[in-house]
Amino acid sequence: MSDITAPAYRAIPIIPALKPGAMEGKGPFIATDKMNEALGFPGHLVDDWHDRAIAKMGELLSKYRSFKVFMDACVHCGACSDKCHYFIGTQDPKNMPVARQDLLRSVYRRYFTLPGKLFPKLVGARDLTREILDEWYNYFYQCSECRRCSLFCPYGIDTAEITMAAREILDSVGYGQKYTNEILGKVHRIGNNLGLPGPALIDTLEGLEEDVKDATGFDVRFPIDVKGAEVLLITPSADFFAEPHIDSLIGYAKVFHASGTSWTLSSMASEAGNFGMFIGNYEQLRKIALRIRVAALELGVKRIVVGECGHAWRVAYSFWNTLSGVGSGANENDHFAMMLQKQLDHRYKQPAHICEFTWDLIERNALTFDKSANDKYIITFHDSCNVARGASMGDLPGGQFEIPRNIIKAVANNYVEMPLNTIREQTFCCGGGGGVLPDDLLEIRVKGALPRMEVLQQVADEHGVNFMATICAICKAQFTKILPIYGFDRKVVGGVHQLVSNAIQLGQK
Amino acid sequence: MASIVFAILFYFATLLLVVGLLYRIYIYARTPVPLKIPTTPAPTTTGGVVLRMMREVVFFESLFKSNLWIWGLSALFHGSLALVLMRHLRYFTDPVWGWVDLIQPFGMYAGLTMLLGLCGLWWRRIFVERIRYISTPSDHLMLLLLIGIAASGLMMKFVVHTDVISVKEYFIGLMQFNILTLPADPLLFMHLLMVMSLLVVFPFSKLLHAPGVFFSPTRNQKDDSREKRHIAAWAKKLEASE
Numbered sequence: 001m002s003d004i005t006a007p008a009y010r011a012i013p014i015i016p017a018l019k020p021g022a023m024e025g026k027g028p029f030i031a032t033d034k035m036n037e038a039l040g041f042p043g044h045l046v047d048d049w050h051d052r053a054i055a056k057m058g059e060l061l062s063k064y065r066s067f068k069v070f071m072d073a074c075v076h077c078g079a080c081s082d083k084c085h086y087f088i089g090t091q092d093p094k095n096m097p098v099a100r101q102d103l104l105r106s107v108y109r110r111y112f113t114l115p116g117k118l119f120p121k122l123v124g125a126r127d128l129t130r131e132i133l134d135e136w137y138n139y140f141y142q143c144s145e146c147r148r149c150s151l152f153c154p155y156g157i158d159t160a161e162i163t164m165a166a167r168e169i170l171d172s173v174g175y176g177q178k179y180t181n182e183i184l185g186k187v188h189r190i191g192n193n194l195g196l197p198g199p200a201l202i203d204t205l206e207g208l209e210e211d212v213k214d215a216t217g218f219d220v221r222f223p224i225d226v227k228g229a230e231v232l233l234i235t236p237s238a239d240f241f242a243e244p245h246i247d248s249l250i251g252y253a254k255v256f257h258a259s260g261t262s263w264t265l266s267s268m269a270s271e272a273g274n275f276g277m278f279i280g281n282y283e284q285l286r287k288i289a290l291r292i293r294v295a296a297l298e299l300g301v302k303r304i305v306v307g308e309c310g311h312a313w314r315v316a317y318s319f320w321n322t323l324s325g326v327g328s329g330a331n332e333n334d335h336f337a338m339m340l341q342k343q344l345d346h347r348y349k350q351p352a353h354i355c356e357f358t359w360d361l362i363e364r365n366a367l368t369f370d371k372s373a374n375d376k377y378i379i380t381f382h383d384s385c386n387v388a389r390g391a392s393m394g395d396l397p398g399g400q401f402e403i404p405r406n407i408i409k410a411v412a413n414n415y416v417e418m419p420l421n422t423i424r425e426q427t428f429c430c431g432g433g434g435g436v437l438p439d440d441l442l443e444i445r446v447k448g449a450l451p452r453m454e455v456l457q458q459v460a461d462e463h464g465v466n467f468m469a470t471i472c473a474i475c476k477a478q479f480t481k482i483l484p485i486y487g488f489d490r491k492v493v494g495g496v497h498q499l500v501s502n503a504i505q506l507g508q509k
Numbered sequence: 510m511a512s513i514v515f516a517i518l519f520y521f522a523t524l525l526l527v528v529g530l531l532y533r534i535y536i537y538a539r540t541p542v543p544l545k546i547p548t549t550p551a552p553t554t555t556g557g558v559v560l561r562m563m564r565e566v567v568f569f570e571s572l573f574k575s576n577l578w579i580w581g582l583s584a585l586f587h588g589s590l591a592l593v594l595m596r597h598l599r600y601f602t603d604p605v606w607g608w609v610d611l612i613q614p615f616g617m618y619a620g621l622t623m624l625l626g627l628c629g630l631w632w633r634r635i636f637v638e639r640i641r642y643i644s645t646p647s648d649h650l651m652l653l654l655l656i657g658i659a660a661s662g663l664m665m666k667f668v669v670h671t672d673v674i675s676v677k678e679y680f681i682g683l684m685q686f687n688i689l690t691l692p693a694d695p696l697l698f699m700h701l702l703m704v705m706s707l708l709v710v711f712p713f714s715k716l717l718h719a720p721g722v723f724f725s726p727t728r729n730q731k732d733d734s735r736e737k738r739h740i741a742a743w744a745k746k747l748e749a750s751e
């Protein structure tokens with residue numbers, strides 16, 4: 001791994017020339033039989049993979065309108081072709097969103113369309129071979145499902161949907177990715193992605209209480225499994241021990257403490273992340289989301305708040321109401337959803353992002369800050385892809401962009417934006433999202449971070465930026481690893497609530 | 510003889526187009542949408558969705574954000590095509606509707622700009638490395654077919670005139686299931702054959718982007734997932750055991 005170096009910054013960010021085959025390979029480590037079987041997938045590649053893969057594709061085409069329409073509608077216009085960070089970083093043409101889609105579309109055309117059955121060569125249709133299956137495995141794990149390409153498609157074709165379908169097909173024939181499937185197993189078995197068992201978690205939280213007491217002199221609590229608490233906090237498990245994630249967890253706790261909110265974590269649902277989305281498997285997605293429902297019902301909480309995690313916020317904001325009934329506005333006869341929705345307090349957004357929670361307090365003037373505590377930082381904000389393009393915050397469209405920035409500006413004095421075509425809805429993925437975070441994918445992670453690193457370098461040179469705030473556990477983990485490869489200090493990345501934690505004045509109100 | 514062959518072909522092509530498209534639309538409409546996946550900036554109201562779809566379909570908003578060359582050329586092509594099609598209504602209506610008469614001069618020159626847009630798009634497909642890479646033979650053929658249709662039409666308009674009065678009588682006849690004589694003009698035959706090919710391939714090809722865009726969940730969904738529970742029938746069944 002040590003031979004992986006950062007690609008050179010582009011002098012002018014022009015569209016790179018193609019380097020066919022640049023990222024050919026075997027793809028990420030494959031899952032063991034045990035990992036696959038724990039999720040109900042075949043342990044390893046089945047003998048009749050060809051027929052099963054085609055059957056699965058047919059099933060998905062009948063279950064997901066997105067997949068069906070996206071397979072048909074593409075005209076190969078090229079609008080998306082230069083929009084993917086992995087293409088920009090690797091120059092491999094198969095990392096152009098349209099070409100990535102075509103890996104699957106060519107097989108769709110062969111088996112599900114008349115022209116593809118009659119004239120495969122003419123319309124670029126291909127028989128599904130073992131080589132193509134391997135190609136899927138390699139290139140569909142070089143997509144972080146960040147949806148940047150979908151923004152520019154005249155038909156709204158979302159490569160994330162196609163990547164999810166491809167991974168779902170691969171899993172269904174026993175060709176799963178180790179990283180994702182192993183973690184999914186841990187969530188089911190232990191309750192979180194990191195496999196941190198309940199007692200260890202309680203221990204960690206007690207340690208944190210002592211640390212914060214030493215640092216501030218205040219008894220900031222990190223409660224867990226408290227029945228009757230007002231707020232259930234669902235946060236990525238990385239927040240419990242990884243750096244810099246843990247500093248944001250301390251930030252949330254201080255906000256709860258300062259506002260006098262009774263809150264709790266849950267040992268059963270000690271994970272906001274939902275890797276079911278990465279593999280596009282509805283049953284997994286749903287099963288993991290249900291843990292939060294069960295925890296909320298058992299603890300009797302009134303509000304559900306989600307910590308800093310990008311894809312988790314997409315799942316929570318966009319999918320929880322569907323998957324588990326965590327939300328509002330269910331039909332009166334919808335017993336499943338109403339069971340929970342009757343319990344929740346609908347004066348608040350359900351679920352709410354921790355940034356919505358904190359910003360609401362700031363707006364009501366309920367928190368006090370010493371902004372100078374962050375004066376050593378010149379801060380910029382990296383919009384995380386799933387928050388930017390798969391979710392929102394607050395009442396107004398674009399709240400997911402304004403609210404975190406508003407918080408930063410409320411707790412710090414020095415704030416600078418990166419160039420407009422690399423932030424907000426046009427933000428570049430960190431390079432490690434959607435299941436691309438394991439170290440066996442380090443090369444694609446480093447190359448995929450190029451567009452973000454280029455503009456970070458630019459604002460660092462021009463404005464002295466030395467802190468890039470973000471609200472995603474994967475972004476934080478990815479940048480911590482990648483920043484040094486690009487010549488930055490790993491501590492340049494951190495959470496928004498890390499800044500909140502630095503500046504918040506406890507015992508003031 | 511040619512008149513009868515063309516009549517049969519036209520009925521067949523029209524039938525295939527209409528049935529094929531209706532069938533596709535039926536498939537799209539009946540396929541469930543299990544999750545909320547609108548892309549940012551997503552409207553929160555139905556009115557907002559209608560506006561967004563209108564901007565997308567009329568102005569190609571997303572394409573505009575992506576690449577001004579592709580946007581300009583495809584806007585030129587599609588806009589011109591729309592005018593040309595409207596102008597062609599004069600061959601199917603008697604008396605010609607007032608507004609069709611009004612746009613006649615624009616419709617004529619739209620044929621030229623349509624050709625220009627198509628050639629530009631083809632130029633990109635051939636000379637821009639990324640787009641050449643993603644192009645299949647059918648992508649080139651589709652453009653060639655449209656270029657052929659535009660070129661043969663323009664030839665009849667500006668170079669070798671055909672007997673448009675008879676052509677019009679022929680088509681109005683067809684619409685009343687009455688087969689009259691089609692002028693024996695090779696250019697006209699070519700033009701019509703290519704148009705029929707286009708009608709036939711429409712429901713089987715990437716031309717499905719036209720109905721497809723209206724069914725694209727990333728564009729036609731409201732961003733109200735927290736306010737209203739959205740659930741597909743097949744997903745609801747999973748809850749029976751909870």
